[in-house]
Amino acid sequence: MMKYLFIPLVLICFSSFAQQEELIKYVKPIIGTDRMGHTYPGATVPFGAVQLSPETDTIPYEVNGKYNKEVYKYCAGYQYQDKTIVGFSHTHFSGTGHSDLGDFLIMPTTGTLQTNPGTAANPESGFRSGFSHANEVAEPDYYKVKLDKYNILAELTATTRVGFHQYTFPASDHAHIILDAVYGIYNYPDKNVWTFIRVENDTLVTGYRQTTGWARTRTVYFAMAFSRRIEDYGFQNNSKKEVYKGFWGKFDQNRNFPEIAGTQIKAWFDFSTAEGDKIKIKFALSPVSTANAIENLLAETPGWDFNEVKKNGQALWEKELQKIVVSADTATKENFYTSMYHAFINPTVYMDVNGEYRGLDQNTHHAAGFTNYTTFSLWDTHRALHPLFNIIQPKRNSDMINSMLAHYDQSAQKMLPVWSNSANENWCMIGYHSVSVIADAVVKGITGFDAERALMASTLTAEHSNYGGLEYYIRLGYVPEDKSSSSVSKTLEYAYDDWCILQMADKLHREGIAHHFTQRSENFWSVHDASSGFMRPRMSDGTFKKDFDVLNTDEPGFIEGNAWNYSFYIPHRPTELIQMMGGQKRFVAHLDSLFTMQLPDSFFAQTEDITRDGIIGNYVHGNEPSHHIPYLYNWADAAWKTQEHVRMILKKMYRPTPDGLSGNDDCGQMSAWYIFSAMGFYPVCPGSDQYALGSPAINGAVLHLENGNNFTIKVQNQGDKNVYVQKVTLNGQTLDRNYITHTEITNSGELVFYMSNKPHKDK
């Protein structure tokens, strides 16, 4: 009896311990900040509207009239190898391959006021300060750094809509807080359309910045509260000619005058500080108005206790991270929880505490019954991030779909989002992958949005003849390269998206729609060139494009993936793909060569967004079209090769170091790939309810689901070499298939992997 009693007690204790272990300590926001990860180390809460983070350079967009390629490095504002910090701004994309944002740079300084950042080569020429990673701490919702030039300790935290700064000053009669509204990420000339700043009283400043960038018509409003009375303040306005400036010239607008407007505005606020004095700033954002920014500020940060705000923010992260409790070695946990962290940054909340947000029609809307989100990098995130949300963030994913439907309603084009941010569609990349996100949710039974309305929006989006060659695709069954570029990528992705609509229509018993999109979902055949064995651009006269390089990623017909990689892109019809490629044996050989072939150096010059480390053979993990490929072996009786390659990618492409990401994190898609793959399964085809099995890199996990159920993963004999799955049981029964279904997860299943260092080749 004692024996029987003893075991459960241990289990309870262990379980209790596992539940209570703090997980945020494994998050290293610094991962990916070196080179191509394009992540940032600053403070944000899960899906927060504010991303308060240091900027390490102010790269000119043009040098001698030519685009400065260095600008691209600064998508997230921070590069790990830089030696200086120019300040802290409030908005950042996480892991994108294009850039925008960087609104409202704050920099604390002392001594003679300097209003220009100066250069990295000569920091003394401006307000920027040197810093050292030794004096830098980056945690979820907390960033700390010492600004060496000024001996100022800078600390940052945030709520959903408020950035909270705490600067500890030395003694100074000339302490300054600079508010630089000229600074921005990807700040080309004329990007600032307008800025407007008002000093409302001696502790409150409001205003807005309106830009034209990736988001063509974007305005962000702010309210900035100081913990101390402003003693003196001033503005610098380097805007172009103001014709009626004369009337304003009655005032000295540069000194203690409460209102300024123009395109190139900087402000500073002066204080006297004793040694150790803290100047705190609460900086609230709103997409609607300064009045709403003030409301956000008061609602989310009523007090001035920095540590409390930090504690609350970190508790939010802890709560999110606890949704998947893994058992693994520390490095893996760091990779895993940093991936969780990166996966829960985007999409971002785009709504004030009162429910108001700006729509694509630039009107103020009220989100009735849902939280409105923006930052939809859908070409990337439909693949694994939104499927991940359907498991552990279904409520949020449902609201993301509601946000996408609001986008549809407000868009002039009446289309679901392609790549949307800040009440703008930026049309980045291709496809209409909103329909994948929606179909995946519909098929998996996610509730909280109107599925019928979503199906209609999906259908009409897919019928939008003005968009990306759809007019020809609908008529000819493919996008002709002479009519619309990236034609093969488009044709293949449209065919997949059409299959997604078909899934929805099936589920909702809309047979007419289902029939229509069944036909369209087969369109991948139209770009298949049997003679070369590759997907190949076709012309409007029906012929295939003549000259054709299957390796070149800049090859006409393709985008962010060459013909080699894109030829594997029929996620919804892997069996037909295999037939197309000559049956299982030839398919496996072909797939093997993808991972083993030697690429010419010229390839690396062409391929965007990734480091050389981001490539295995010709497999490009840093770009998304290949993300499902390693799992395709599963369909060709070679699951062990999936296992082997997935583990190879997990190991090679994700490391818990600043340079640990092999390519742009792409708003969490790369991280979501990690999370799934590390747990041993992956959504090869969102819109189906199946997850292909791979090879778990952890020792176990418990997924705490919103429905109250837990999905348990146990991994026996896992190890660095034990990458091969010998057996899988689900709820105690041996699984004789290579996938699990969504319901098996949400019904509190227990999945056990039995690992070995030997491949199980007959499975």
Add this chain to the structure above:
Amino acid sequence: MMKYLFIPLVLICFSSFAQQEELIKYVKPIIGTDRMGHTYPGATVPFGAVQLSPETDTIPYEVNGKYNKEVYKYCAGYQYQDKTIVGFSHTHFSGTGHSDLGDFLIMPTTGTLQTNPGTAANPESGFRSGFSHANEVAEPDYYKVKLDKYNILAELTATTRVGFHQYTFPASDHAHIILDAVYGIYNYPDKNVWTFIRVENDTLVTGYRQTTGWARTRTVYFAMAFSRRIEDYGFQNNSKKEVYKGFWGKFDQNRNFPEIAGTQIKAWFDFSTAEGDKIKIKFALSPVSTANAIENLLAETPGWDFNEVKKNGQALWEKELQKIVVSADTATKENFYTSMYHAFINPTVYMDVNGEYRGLDQNTHHAAGFTNYTTFSLWDTHRALHPLFNIIQPKRNSDMINSMLAHYDQSAQKMLPVWSNSANENWCMIGYHSVSVIADAVVKGITGFDAERALMASTLTAEHSNYGGLEYYIRLGYVPEDKSSSSVSKTLEYAYDDWCILQMADKLHREGIAHHFTQRSENFWSVHDASSGFMRPRMSDGTFKKDFDVLNTDEPGFIEGNAWNYSFYIPHRPTELIQMMGGQKRFVAHLDSLFTMQLPDSFFAQTEDITRDGIIGNYVHGNEPSHHIPYLYNWADAAWKTQEHVRMILKKMYRPTPDGLSGNDDCGQMSAWYIFSAMGFYPVCPGSDQYALGSPAINGAVLHLENGNNFTIKVQNQGDKNVYVQKVTLNGQTLDRNYITHTEITNSGELVFYMSNKPHKDK
């Protein structure tokens, strides 16, 4: 018996006839459209937010890099002598001396599409059309013109917030409606901050235009509905570099693509027309959003009956004009009712039908219990326009004060408006004459606003040390010219404004405030130079400025008035003014010489805003600081000279012709001067309840007051030569004073002037 019965019947018939005579027929909106009047001939309702009017030129702001002085002529968009029309835009100032607006030019054309207006010298080079005054009709809320080039009949009318266009086309397969969002009045480079246009569906277009001009940060939103389906449409975007244009480049944004944004946008909408087809456009404005513009459109113009909208608009004018029914010859009636018309254009409604408006903080506000107005040209209009409103528009004037108090609350400076428009303070001219408007209303018992709150706002405005040298004025009792320009004009106007605050404080029994401002109201003494006999700039060391030209209007110390004219500016202390100038006799002689002296030619080169006709001797009627001067004889026992000069001015400065206004109408101030003076009295000192008597130029009038009372003016023996008043009776009693009081008007008084061609010199 028959005899007795007969007379009343005739009286009843006559009275009834007088009441029912249509008055709008006397309004000639064309008056003042030639040269300096700066009025416009287009369609607007009383105090309407929309002023839909033709533009006759597109004057470049700069020629060869230099300011083009011609731009000034086009403050109202239309110059009578021009031969071509470039289109019709929706916003215009009436009679101002600076310019802005001209939003959303609409031009109907046929044939080959042209997107540039072309030049007046070569109309064929663009879309502009020749026109003839013979084919032009300008009535209140109705404008019609034939566009010769296209044989299109253009007709315009408006509601408060909607411009209604009706274009009658010839047969054409290529009929176009051009929407030019690049056009604007005073359209210097970079004035357009942003424009945004969306084709919502095949009859509805929305968007906005954001400018930086006289109003530094201004956005106007629109909704444009067509009476017919758009057959085809396109955009031209000449904006500067768009860095992320590439993504949008997936679409042909120039043709049937529903959304465009940038700084330089033109759109066109194509139709096929049969002979006589009418294309109608309802063009609604909003200061808040396109959603509100749509709401305004639907609320104010639910149907498509152009004539009904016109009829309703003209009925609104008729109702306003009937508030003063005068008996006079036709030319005088034309002058009088056109003055009424011009007086009732500004301030303009700045609020949507749902009560929302944009505040100075750029937030959306809701006008609780009042109509919000903008376009406050207060340096001009405090003199006679707002006093006129206190008699015949007290409800509106009360709401204007409520609007001014909202401005105060929303302003970063916490000041009442100086010259405000479209949620902006433009700081044009000097003084803080809002306090005069408020004091005049408080003293005259106007209700509907919070007088205590208004007094506080007035007091704090007057204590705003950053503003126009007030810091020194408060300390030294005058504005020193070496510290703040226009110092004499400022000192004198501040002293008057301070007296206004004193009047309010007295009325509200705030003795401390009254005492404070009593002292300040005497400050005119500090700039009086006894040695020269003129008001003279003083330096901060107390000395008078050395070199000093009493005629030069560009003389340091003065603005829009030379030392000669400004030395008469103590409206609140005429008795002290007379003493200052050596007693009544010397004062009268001095005043006489103002009207008779010969000015050197150089004077006319210096003097802004007026024609040579706008000057009598050295008396400049085209600028406002002299407006009270002819009435000052009243205080020096020379009322007959007031009578003589007032009639001279009425005759010389106001004619019912396009060139009939001698200077800028200044948002109705010049017209209000006419209305008062033609009726025989004038508010020399707003803030007092007295109106100085002059010499009526009409034969009689009945003022229909909002309180239900009527004030009757009868003029016996009036005639072109009979300009002298022999006797005045009020309610049958001979009046032994030169003024009447506000209460005497509002209590249904009857004022009878007995005129003669001989001066009554002992009065």
